[in-house]
Amino acid sequence: MPYDLVPGTFVAREQERKQVLGAVLARKGAAVVGPAGVGRTALLTAVTAQLGVARFEVVWTAATEASRQVPFGVFRGLLGVGGRLDHGQAYGLLRTELARRAGRRTPVLVIDDVHHLDDASAALTLSLAGDGNLRLVVSAQSGLPASDAVVALWKDSYLERFDIAPFGLADTGRLVHALMEGAAARPTVDLLHQWTGGNPLFLTELVRHGRATRRLVSAGGLWWWRGPLSVPPRLAELFERELRGLDPRHQDALGAVALGEPLSLPVLEAVAPDVVESLEEQGLLCTVEIGGQILVRLDQPMLGAALRHRLPRLRRRRLAAALLDACTPSGPDPVTRARWQLDAHGPVDSALLIRAAETVCRQDPELACRFARRALERSSAAAVPLAHALVELGDTAQARKVLERTREAATTPSGRLRLATALAAHRCWADRDPAGAADELVALRAEATAPSAQAALDGVHALVLLFGGRTGAAARLAERVLHEASHGPGVAAARLALAASLALTGRTADAATLAEDPSPDRALPSYLPDLAPSLRAFAQLWPASDLRRPIGRRAVHGLPPGGEGALLGGYLQWVRGLRTDAMARLREAVVQQAGGPRLFLTEASSWLAICLAEEQRPDCAEQAIAPCWANRVAVVPGQVHRAAAVIAAARGDTAGAAVSMRAAVDAAREAGCWAVEAEYLTYAAWLGPAGPPPAVLDRLAEVVRHVDAPRLVTSAEAVLALARGAGTELLDHAVRLDALGLSTQAWRLAERAAATLQQQGGSRRGDAVVLVGRLRERLGVAPPPAQPVALTTREVEIASLAAGGLSDRAISHRLAVSVRTVESHLTRIYRKLGVHSRRDLPPVLRG
The missing domain is CATH 1.25.40.10 (Tetratricopeptide repeat domain)
Structure with a gap:
């Protein structure tokens, strides 16, 4: 079974499968073209599996380098004879064999890797493509030379050509999900996609290798890649075949690029002259011009890992020293130069190693430890990044010892x-x-x-x-x-x-x-x-005027790798009412915040617990915040108490929710956090079924005067309007909340507005009902059971037809009444339901 036909994994190619199948069924045939490992064979297998055995007989053959050495080599197993054959003989024998196998069915000849066809086989394949009594399906690897006859298959429109590209990020995630039978964390999907370039073969092998070596681990209900890139044995063998036969100069060039890509062209030519062009033609190196400088890198990131693994120690040492000599002071980044210094085993620049350790500490703490330990031999300043790297690795006790020993030795x-x-x-x-x-x-x-x-x-x-x-x-x-x-x-x-x-x-x-x-x-x-970008984005949460747009010049998604991007992105999604996406991001944040300095572990756990509780999963929510009660590090005061309040409310314990909410409000007040207190009080106002308690409203009215954040002020003013109970005012506030992206709060208020306007007989009840329907749809909230509407049987019938899009004249024909009668009925219907036009009818009739 091809690698990506494991049950459930071929979904990413579903659209391509349908297109190729359509071409085969339309009597044209298909050519599937794409780079190595992209899944051409798997796609052909999936397509031919959909051809009914009652109508089609599928015959497979594959061209290889070996078959290319023999005339008609790819068809020898079908021709049934040895010796020399001319074109006519081979064509007749092959057509006879295909007809014999198919009987009354249509033969479908599948030729894999047609770029390997010898000239005789290519000419025979072209002749078969013009035969209307069979279907021809072929695959070819892009970027490799093929005979004129093969190119003519799609150039002259005998076959419809389909170019298959590597997977994008979303399809990479789907394939990983299928292979792991569970979702992978977004940073892991990003990493796997970056390493493999979306190549399905590389992805599949890397995921299987990650499971076998336990580099893929489960945490927080998601799969995470732990450690550096490691090349699976099957792919290592593939790369070995590509590198076999290269002379020492070519090996030096590839090794140098592997040690420091991207390299500037002058630096690489100084280390390995006169070979770059040849390696680029072979598809092993690629070049790009940036800012007037030509940079060279390996065509495949995993090839770099394979090269570094197989690089002999002395060659690595020689190349690293040569790269250091060739680069300028403003050359590669500090991390690359620090790697070269360690590999060269010569004198080191401790300041450079310290900068490199600080740079990679979050992403690769083991490498940071190597840099810092070597720098510590010459500078006590390296103790700090070494301790930080040890904390990232979970060894906080050893980190403290390093700092204490170095402080004692400081002069x-x-x-x-x-x-x-x-x-x-x-x-x-x-x-x-x-x-x-x-x-x-x-x-x-x-x-x-x-x-x-x-x-x-x-x-x-x-x-x-x-x-x-x-x-x-x-x-x-x-x-x-x-x-x-x-x-x-x-x-x-x-x-x-x-x-x-x-x-x-x-x-x-x-x-x-x-x-x-x-x-x-x-x-x-x-x-x-990483504290600077984390706190910077954190500080920009409250003043956001529209949560549907990025925040500030540095959006949340622009944070460095780590849990802060997932944390703040999850919080924003929760505020917008998109709890499913919020929980996915917050789960990632909890896992990422569980290691290293754990800057925002309390916030991540509390916000996840709130989402879980609002999804009516209070037991899971309680487990999420259990470790936080003893955690004394938190930026937002009262978060754990606020989560406890939401959990109590989910269990129907309104009194317990009120007690926890008061504790959260008191914590925010004691810390002087007016913005946090406003958010807590706004939530507390919705807890009681009888409406906001007067004490909450009085305090909220005072607090909001100290806050300038649009969304907090708008939310607070909406709650204060609840006490006044004017339906039109409630609807206006709901519209403002909706404009800010606060869908959940807007929906709650619109529901109140619709109910109040129905009781008060307001003329804008239809507007409220329409807004409620739109917000329910956006939030995925099911409408309540339909209530009897005060319409006559005939009015219900006409309203339903009008809501379905029928014109007045069409309704009159359907019901055998005059157009004027339909218009009169619709006027009464609009008045009864409080709407203005037939466009407003669908949500009103559903609600």
Whole structure:
């Protein structure tokens, strides 16, 4: 069975299968063309499996390099005779054999890999293509030479040509899902697609290899790839055949590219001259021009992994040294140059290795450890990125030991202070003790005699206060740092702390402005990896005026690899009411936040629990937040209590939900987080079946005056309108919420508006019903059971026909009444239902 015909895995080629099958059934035949491994044979197998055995007899043959050496070699098994044959004899024998096998059915001749046909076989195939008594189906590999007769098959329209491309990202995900019998996390799908280029053969082999070697592991209900790229044995053999016979110069060129792709053409030619053009013609290298510079890379990412694995130690050492000599100071990125320094086994630049370790720590902590350990031989500054990499690997105890040993051995006050500050940060995020970390930082201030050292210490202190739930204190300290200093790591940390604090406290416009400036990122301490883009996007959540659009200049999806993109994207989807997508992203976020510094683990777990509870899965939701009760690190205060409230509400425990919600509100109020408190109070207002409690409304009216975030203000004002009970006002607020992308809140309010307008006899009830219907459809909410409508039997009949799109005249013909009668009935129907036209009838009749 072909590799991608495992049950369920061929769905990604369904459209191509239908098209090729249609060409065969239409008496034309088909040629399937595509690169190696793209699934040409599998597609032909799927197509021919759909040809009914009562009508067709399918005969397979495949051309190979060996069959190419013999005239009519691909057909020898069908011709039944040896020796020399001319074209006419071979044609007659082959037609006779096909007719014998088919009987009264139509023969279908399938020739795989026609690019391997010898000239005689190609000419015979072209003759068969013109025979109207059989169907011809062939496959060919693109990019390889083929005889004129083969090209004529589709060039002269004997066969319909179908070009099969590698899978896109979505189809890659579907194939991985089918092979794993479960969904893979989005970062894993992205990684597999990047490594394989969407090639189905490579994908299938890599996934199977990942399962066998346990690089693919299950966590949070999703499959994740752990570790670097590893080449499956079957593909390694394939690459070995491609590389066999290359002379040393060609091997040097490929090895050099594998060690540092993309390489500039001058650097590669300095290492391996006069071979690049030849390797490009063979399809092993490809070039691209960017900014006036020609860059060279391997045609297939997995080939690079295979080359690096097979590269002998001495050749690797020689090539790395040559690459270092050939590149300029502004040459490849720090990570590539750091790799070369390690491979060359010569002198190292500790500053370069430290930068490289900081860069790759999140994505490849094992490599970061290698860089940092080598740098630590020459510089104590490498202890910090080494500790960070060890935390990413889950070894927090060893990370602390590295920092403590290096601090004890430090010979300068500034070095000891820097390492002590890193130890305090370690206590906050690795040991999950922000209060203890804050105390350590206060004690360390006596050792910070220089203003720049004090600013650096206070900047980290502000971030620790922020993650310890002391938002107001974090904002005050950050403002003091920014008032007293203009640059340096303390300023960068303070700006981030202040941006997040301002967003939480309700000054969201100022927060967005502050967060939009990425300039201080490089000045951040190295033990705060990826914090800048994470907090920047976080600070931009509340001021968003339309959640259907990207947030700010750096959208959530532009975050670095890690859990923050999934976390914030999931939160946005939840706010919009798209819980299914929100849960998928938040599950990824929980797994990603469970390792390393776990910056937003509480938020990820709490938001996932809220989604699960709203989907009426309170037990799963409770499991999601169980670890968070003991977790003292959180940016958003009261999140766990808020999740507990939603869980209680899902179980019908309104009193318990109110108690937990009060605890969440109190936590936000104590931290000075007006924006968070407004969000909590808005949710609390919907808990009681009798409407918002007066105390909640009074507090919400006060809180919202301190908040400038459009969506929070609009949501709060909508809740305050509930107390006034005016149907038209409720509908106006529902429309505003819908315009902001707040579909769930808009739907709830529109439902109230429709019910209120029906009781009050408002003229806009039809508008409310139409909005309710549209929002239900968007959210996937089933309409309630149909209620009797105060229409006569004839009115119901006419309303149904009008809702189905019939004109007044068509209805009059259908019911044998006059057009005027139909118009009179419709006027009464519109008045009774509170709508304005027949376009408004479908949702009203359904609801």
